[in-house]
Amino acid sequence: LFGVPELSCPEGFQEAQDKALQDSEQLVQKACSTPPGPETVKIFDQLSDSLCRVADLADFVKVAHPDFAFREAAEEACRNIGTVVEKLNTDVELCQSLRRLLADDTVMSSLDPETRRVAELFMFDFEISGIHLDEEKRKKAVDLNVRILDLCNEFLIGTHIPNKIDKHVLPEHIRYNFTAEGNYLQVAGLHADCPDDLVREAAYKIFLHSNSQQLARLEELLASRNSLAQLVGYDTFAHRALQGTMAKTPETVRQFLEKLSEQLSKRTQKDFEMMTKMKMKLNPHNSMLMPWDHPYYSGVLRAERYNIDPGLYCPFFSLGACMEGLNSLFSQLLGISLYAEQTKRGEIWSEDVRKLAVVHETEGLLGYIYCDFFQRPDKPHQDCHFTVRGGRLKENGEYQLPVVVLMLSLPSSARGAPTLLSPGMMENLFHEMGHAMHSMLGRTRYQHVTGTRCATDFAEVPSILMEYFANDYRVVNQFARHYKTGQPLPKNMVSRLCESKKVCAAADMQLQVFYAVLDQIYHGKHPLKKSTTEILKETQEKVYGLPYVHNTAWQLRFSHLVGYGAKYYSYLMSRAVASMVWKQCFAQNPFDRAMGERYRREMLAHGGAKEPMLMVQGMLQKSPSVEDFVDALVSDLDHDFETFIMDS
Numbered sequence: 001l002f003g004v005p006e007l008s009c010p011e012g013f014q015e016a017q018d019k020a021l022q023d024s025e026q027l028v029q030k031a032c033s034t035p036p037g038p039e040t041v042k043i044f045d046q047l048s049d050s051l052c053r054v055a056d057l058a059d060f061v062k063v064a065h066p067d068f069a070f071r072e073a074a075e076e077a078c079r080n081i082g083t084v085v086e087k088l089n090t091d092v093e094l095c096q097s098l099r100r101l102l103a104d105d106t107v108m109s110s111l112d113p114e115t116r117r118v119a120e121l122f123m124f125d126f127e128i129s130g131i132h133l134d135e136e137k138r139k140k141a142v143d144l145n146v147r148i149l150d151l152c153n154e155f156l157i158g159t160h161i162p163n164k165i166d167k168h169v170l171p172e173h174i175r176y177n178f179t180a181e182g183n184y185l186q187v188a189g190l191h192a193d194c195p196d197d198l199v200r201e202a203a204y205k206i207f208l209h210s211n212s213q214q215l216a217r218l219e220e221l222l223a224s225r226n227s228l229a230q231l232v233g234y235d236t237f238a239h240r241a242l243q244g245t246m247a248k249t250p251e252t253v254r255q256f257l258e259k260l261s262e263q264l265s266k267r268t269q270k271d272f273e274m275m276t277k278m279k280m281k282l283n284p285h286n287s288m289l290m291p292w293d294h295p296y297y298s299g300v301l302r303a304e305r306y307n308i309d310p311g312l313y314c315p316f317f318s319l320g321a322c323m324e325g326l327n328s329l330f331s332q333l334l335g336i337s338l339y340a341e342q343t344k345r346g347e348i349w350s351e352d353v354r355k356l357a358v359v360h361e362t363e364g365l366l367g368y369i370y371c372d373f374f375q376r377p378d379k380p381h382q383d384c385h386f387t388v389r390g391g392r393l394k395e396n397g398e399y400q401l402p403v404v405v406l407m408l409s410l411p412s413s414a415r416g417a418p419t420l421l422s423p424g425m426m427e428n429l430f431h432e433m434g435h436a437m438h439s440m441l442g443r444t445r446y447q448h449v450t451g452t453r454c455a456t457d458f459a460e461v462p463s464i465l466m467e468y469f470a471n472d473y474r475v476v477n478q479f480a481r482h483y484k485t486g487q488p489l490p491k492n493m494v495s496r497l498c499e500s501k502k503v504c505a506a507a508d509m510q511l512q513v514f515y516a517v518l519d520q521i522y523h524g525k526h527p528l529k530k531s532t533t534e535i536l537k538e539t540q541e542k543v544y545g546l547p548y549v550h551n552t553a554w555q556l557r558f559s560h561l562v563g564y565g566a567k568y569y570s571y572l573m574s575r576a577v578a579s580m581v582w583k584q585c586f587a588q589n590p591f592d593r594a595m596g597e598r599y600r601r602e603m604l605a606h607g608g609a610k611e612p613m614l615m616v617q618g619m620l621q622k623s624p625s626v627e628d629f630v631d632a633l634v635s636d637l638d639h640d641f642e643t644f645i646m647d648s
Contacts, residue, residue, distance in 0.1 A: 001070075002057060002370075002388055002403060003347055013061075013073040016054050017080055023050040024084065032093050036101035038111055041119050041446070044098065045392065047088075048122075049400075049447040053389055055081040060386040060405055064372060064379060065349050079149070086145045089129035090138045098123055114609045118446045121244070121608070128240055130232040137231060144228040151221040152562045158214040159559040162188035163206050174199050192295040197283055204292035210533065210553035218532055218556060225565060226526040238523040241566035245455040246573060246612045252626065253520055253569050259630045260572065261513050261543060267506030267637060268545060274301060275504065291546045294511065298504035306500035310422040313497070316480040316489040317426045318418035319373070319410065325479025326433050329469060333596030334441070335361040341368070350376060352412070358440045366440045367391065367402040373410045374419075381409045383428045385435035385452070385463075392447035402451055404439045406432045418483050423497055427470045434466030435459075441600055442607030454608030456567045458615065460574030461581070462604060468582040471498050475590050495640070505637050509572070514544035516569040518555065523566035576629035577616055579636050584620055 001007035006016040027047040034040055054077055061074035088094060101107060102123060108116060130141035164184040167175055177199045178185040191203040225237040234240040238250040247253045272289055275297040280287035282300075289297075302308060323338070330336040341355040348355070348370065356369045370388075375381075384407050391402035408428060413419040421429065438459075439451035452459050469475045473494040480489035518539050522528070528535060536555050537548040555561070560568050581603075585595045602618035617623050624632075 001061070001346060001349065003344070004057065007057075008346055010067070010069040010073040013054075013058065013070075013077045017077045020050045020054045020081065021084060024088070028088070028091070028094055031097045034097065036097075036104045036107050038115055040097060040101045041111075041115050041122070042395075044122050045118065045446040045448050046395075049390065049392060051081050051085060052447065055085075056386070056390070057388050060388055061349075064405075064407060066376060066378060067349075070349075082149055083146060086129065086142050089125055090131055090142055092131065095123075095126045095131045098126070114445060114449075114606075117609055117611075118448055121448065124243065128232055128243070130228075132233075133231070141228060141231055144224055144231070148221065148224050148228065151217055151224065155214070155217045155221055156559055156562050158211070158217060159557050162186045163209055163211075165206050170202055171198070174202060177203075190292065190295075192292070193299065194296070197279075197286065197293070200292040200296060201290070204290075205549060205552060208549075208552040208554050208557060210551060211556060214556040215532070215553065218561070221561075222522050222528070222532070223526060225523065236524050236526070238520060238566040241523065244611075245567070245570075246457045246577075246616070247569070250520060250524065250566070253516075256573065256626050256629060257513055257517050257520070257569060259626060260633060261510065261517075263630055263634045264506050264510050264513065267634075268510040271298070271504040271507035272545065275507070278304075289546060291540075291549060294504075294507060294546065298507065302500045302503045305503060306496045308423070308497055308500045310424070313423050313489070313493070314420035315482050315484065317421040317423065318483040319413075319421060320418055321479045321481055321483070322421060322426055322429055325475070326430065328478050329475060329591070330437065331361075332591040333593060334437070334600055335593075336366070336437075336440075337361070338369070350374075352376075358436075365401065366443070367404070369436050369440075370403070370405045371408075372405055373408045374412050375409045379407075379409070383408045383432055385432050385439070387439060387451060387453070390447040390450035390453065391439075391443055392450060393445045399443070400447070402439050402442075404436050404451075406436055408432065420483070427467050430466040430470035431463045434463035437466075438462040438604055438607075441604040443605065444607040444609045446609065449606075449608035451607050454606075455612045456564065457570035457573045458577075458612035460571055461577045461616075464571075464575050464578035465581055465586075468578065468586070469590055471501070472590050499639060502637055502639055509633065509637070511544060512572055514540060515558070515560075516572060517543050518558075519561065519564070519566060519568040522555075522561065572633065573629060575636075576632045577624070579632040580624060580628065581619055583632070 004012075004016065006012035006019070024047055027043055027050065031040060031043045031047065034043060058074040058077040058081070062071050062078060065071050065074065098119065101119060111119070129145065130138050133141065164181065164186055167180065167183055167185045170178075170185065174196060175185060177191060177194065177196075178187055180186075187203055187206040189203065190207055191199050194200050194203070222237075229235075229237040229240040232240070236250065238253075242249055242253065247256065275293060276287060276289045278297050278300055279289060279293055327338045330338070337359050339357045339359060341357045343353075343355050350372065352374045354371045354373075356371060358366045358369060360366055386405040386407065387402070388405055389400065389403040392400045394400050408425070410419055410421065410425060435452055442451035442454075444450050473491050476494050477488060477491070481487065482489075518536060521535055521539060522532065530538070532555050533553050536553065540546070540548045564570065581599070585599065586592065589595075599619065603615050606615060613623065
């Protein structure tokens with residue numbers, strides 16, 4: 001699997017894990033006996049690499065491998081390596097070797113900025129694990145970390161579990177929308193696109209019905225995170241989580257969200273009024289706008305105003321054409337091409353996975369991308385990018401090539417016909433490819449900061465920037481051809497699509513602000529003043545504006561609380577930066593090679609080895625303020641005058 005010799009069967013995970021733990025023991029001894037110098041940082045990075053090579057790979061396998069035995073073995077490996085990492089982060093002797101280096105001014109001043117930053121980042125990992133505490137408190141920190149890991153996994157599983165209801169509770173004419181199980185109906189989601197108001201209402205009230213076990217998990221998770229943060233010297237978990245990000249502090253995040261909310265409020269009101277009118281028109285008996293109406297009626301308005309039926313667009317977006325488009329864009333902007341590679345037996349986990357080599361015109365092979373694009377049973381329905389192996393400069397002077405997986409959930413095509421993507425799928429493909437390019441071009445000396453291993457609120461910038469390319473006619477025109485006739489996608493269809501995205505976009509953004517504010521409150525000062533559900537109700541009515549529905553607890557389905565705890569705002573802040581980069585650097589000419597090179601040099605090349613705000617400054621040649629971020633997001637909501645006139 002992935003060309004890793006041990007992984008020809010699930011049992012190989014144990015072998016790979018044992019080898020990694022053996023290597024790590026030797027490296028710990030080596031680190032402790034090495035005099036302070038650049039060598040110390042190298043050993044620490046080797047240590048990180050030997051553990052991450054198994055943990056990162058296992059992270060992917062445990063969610064995506066079709067074979068249950070492989071998934072189970074990977075899950076076990078993740079857990080064991082996670083525990084070892086927590087122990088190492090509280091290993092006093094190991095920390096001392098790093099502390100000696102950081103305390104030696106002469107040696108520190110001789111180190112290059114990247115090595116210095118990596119040393120500081122490793123020290124930060126020790127500190128947030130409570131290395132400076134006495135032995136009893138350190139043990140408590142380790143226990144809390146392990147408990148938090150378990151709670152995260154349990155909570156995550158709970159966010160996806162369907163709710164059951166006695167079928168007789170629902171009117172007969174809507175029961176067919178839900179899966180029957182004996183006398184029960186299973187409700188596994190919100191049915192947000194269903195035209196029947198009653199189905200959406202039922203799904204919302206049943207799927208989001210409060211669950212005492214899941215509620216207890218969430219409360220314990222938030223309390224444990226807070227205890228850990230306070231134990232290691234932070235006011236709140238948010239203060240701990242925001243160290244090293246662009247925002248830096250919860251105060252900045254709050255300011256950003258408040259100012260954005262202020263700027264959006266009038267537009268959001270207008271959006272809600274338009275949706276209410278549409279609801280009255282289609283359903284005169286019940287015209288009050290409810291939370292289950294927002295996604296549906298905004299879609300209806302988009303379709304009515306711009307006629308953007310995905311069926312009209314799909315024939316122009318065959319998967320092959322889209323991949324050609326990406327290849328051509330990368331080649332013009334960055335001098336990079338994608339080549340299909342033959343895989344060896346057992347290297348891939350499903351026969352429809354494709355392996356791409358990423359090759360630069362002068363620098364040669366940069367790394368590999370495995371494309372796991374199609375739906376299959378048991379595969380999670382999410383689009384994401386996994387680092388399987390981070391890049392780094394090896395001891396022998398060679399570069400360890402990065403390996404990533406891009407996972408999408410495209411429908412499999414009929415025999416002989418190409419896979420056709422909806423505009424949304426095409427945009428997602430570009431988005432995930434943005435992450436992959438960051439991984440390929442974040443060629444740092446140290447694996448600890450390679451590619452997307454950077455601040456969360458910066459990590460989404462390269463991927464969201466790719467969405468701007470995917471929505472630009474000049475880019476789309478290079479590849480969007482009808483798969484039967486070869487005819488190009490007409491310009492007005494692209495502009496209609498772009499403009500349609502602005503319909504109700506303020507209300508959509510306001511919803512994201514609400515989620516981000518909720519996340520900040522949950523990870524702010526503890527004990528929380530009220531229950532998580534009361535906080536949800538209060539925040540929803542104050543920040544979002546649509547009424548809270550009695551007996552529902554949306555927060556119990558908020559899976560991002562696990563991976564993005566205290567950092568959900570990152571999507572909005574990354575979008576603001578991407579918008580500024582697009583407007584200032586690429587809007588005039590999306591194929592500008594000089595700008596592409598600057599983008600690589602200033603933003604992609606450093607991975608996490610440079611402070612995120614410094615990378616943004618390098619690219620924009622100014623330091624953006626919170627107001628600049630807000631303005632960038634709000635100005636994206638304005639309709640394009642030319643399209644408006646053309647369509648009128």
